[in-house]
Amino acid sequence: MNAPATRRSATPNADARPHDPLHRETGLVVATHRRHCVVEIDGVGALECQHRGRRLTIACGDSAIVEHDGQYRAVVGVGPRTSLLYRSDAWREKIVAANVTQVVALVAPDVPVDEHLLNRWIVAAEAERCRFVLVVNKMDLADSARFLERFAPYRALGYPVVAVSALHDPLPLAPWLTGQHSVLIGQSGMGKSTLVNALAPGAAAAIGSISTALRSGRHTTSATTLHRLGARGGGDHGWIVDSPGMTLFGLAHYGPAEIERAFVELRALFGSCRFRDCRHDREPGCAVRAALTDGRVAAQRVALLRTLIDESQVAARALRRR
Ligand SMILES: Nc1nc2c(ncn2[C@@H]2O[C@H](COP(=O)(O)OP(=O)(O)OP(=O)(O)O)[C@@H](O)[C@H]2O)c(=O)[nH]1
Numbered sequence: 001m002n003a004p005a006t007r008r009s010a011t012p013n014a015d016a017r018p019h020d021p022l023h024r025e026t027g028l029v030v031a032t033h034r035r036h037c038v039v040e041i042d043g044v045g046a047l048e049c050q051h052r053g054r055r056l057t058i059a060c061g062d063s064a065i066v067e068h069d070g071q072y073r074a075v076v077g078v079g080p081r082t083s084l085l086y087r088s089d090a091w092r093e094k095i096v097a098a099n100v101t102q103v104v105a106l107v108a109p110d111v112p113v114d115e116h117l118l119n120r121w122i123v124a125a126e127a128e129r130c131r132f133v134l135v136v137n138k139m140d141l142a143d144s145a146r147f148l149e150r151f152a153p154y155r156a157l158g159y160p161v162v163a164v165s166a167l168h169d170p171l172p173l174a175p176w177l178t179g180q181h182s183v184l185i186g187q188s189g190m191g192k193s194t195l196v197n198a199l200a201p202g203a204a205a206a207i208g209s210i211s212t213a214l215r216s217g218r219h220t221t222s223a224t225t226l227h228r229l230g231a232r233g234g235g236d237h238g239w240i241v242d243s244p245g246m247t248l249f250g251l252a253h254y255g256p257a258e259i260e261r262a263f264v265e266l267r268a269l270f271g272s273c274r275f276r277d278c279r280h281d282r283e284p285g286c287a288v289r290a291a292l293t294d295g296r297v298a299a300q301r302v303a304l305l306r307t308l309i310d311e312s313q314v315a316a317r318a319l320r321r322r
């Protein structure tokens with residue numbers, strides 16, 4: 001429904017600059033931070049660019065149309081997107097990554113896990129038709145085996161749960177990343193950047209120089225960065241996006257039908273509710289509530305379903321008032 005204006009848009013802003021000739025080329029967005037981004041163009045290299053136009057949203061993974069003449073460099077448009085991972089509420093939105101095929105969420109035993117947030121990432125992945133993989137990191141820590149057991153219900157839903165130690169044993173994740181365009185997502189401190197450094201050759205150096213270029217030289221990640229897997233020139237082995245830790249993930253841009261479809265274990269039930277616009281709350285003849293009473297579905301997933309439908313309706317009303 002109310003997706004950003006640039007979603008699946010290929011139309012560049014075409015007003016010409018006075019000091020032409022400009023080069024106009026297309027490249028891959030490999031870093032974003034506020035209104036700046038870095039675009040990698042074949043045969044040119046990495047260019048730090050500004051966005052042209054306030055309405056233009058640019059994400060790592062985007063195919064960006066860049067105008068440059070040596071001094072002036074701006075992204076004037078982006079190519080059509082196959083997926084767009086972003087968070088939103090009734091008032092604003094924040095883009096995480098574009099054109100990803102897979103969402104990889106990280107949890108670790110030494111950081112309190114917000115499972116509500118984790119389930120929101122699953123919903124976002126499903127709504128964007130991306131594969132979802134859960135990574136349980138820091139398996140070198142004491143008690144990690146018991147921590148891992150906590151995520152058995154996600155495996156039961158059909159999501160792969162991969163146990164790694166980014167510091168000591170990152171390789172179990174490697175086969176899941178090959179050939180995929182992944183975004184790593186998770187609360188702060190779960191080990192996303194450590195994992196990217198372990199699996200993408202040259203990532204540490206790239207993150208360092210991007211942080212300097214975009215003036216974000218902090219330990220905790222503030223820029224979003226994209227890293228190629230495998231050697232350059234050796235074919236597309238895929239890429240992985242490292243994003244800053246998140247505590248909020250609003251999904252107000254999806255309508256109730258998209259939200260319902262994103263709950264894999266509930267899909268078969270929705271058609272069976274008595275009312276077509278059932279909110280699966282107190283309505284009589286609700287098939288979801290019946291499954292909840294029987295213990296066939298988890299209470300926290302149904303609670304999230306209701307919350308997301310509510311948020312989506314609040315956002316739709318706010319949009320109508322604007
Ligand atoms: N013991 C152990 N510590 C780890 C492991 N992976 C990461 N860490 C530590 O966890 C801390 C946070 O790691 P980061 O990679 O910065 O975490 P992040 O998810 O990128 O955090 P944000 O950028 O703030 O979102 C660092 O001190 C890492 O050294 C691991 O496998 N084992």
Ligand SMILES: [Mg+2]
Pocket residue numbers: 192193194219220221242243244245
């Ligand atoms: Mg980080």
Ligand SMILES: [Zn+2]
Pocket residue numbers: 273274278279280281283285286287288289
């Ligand atoms: Zn219902």
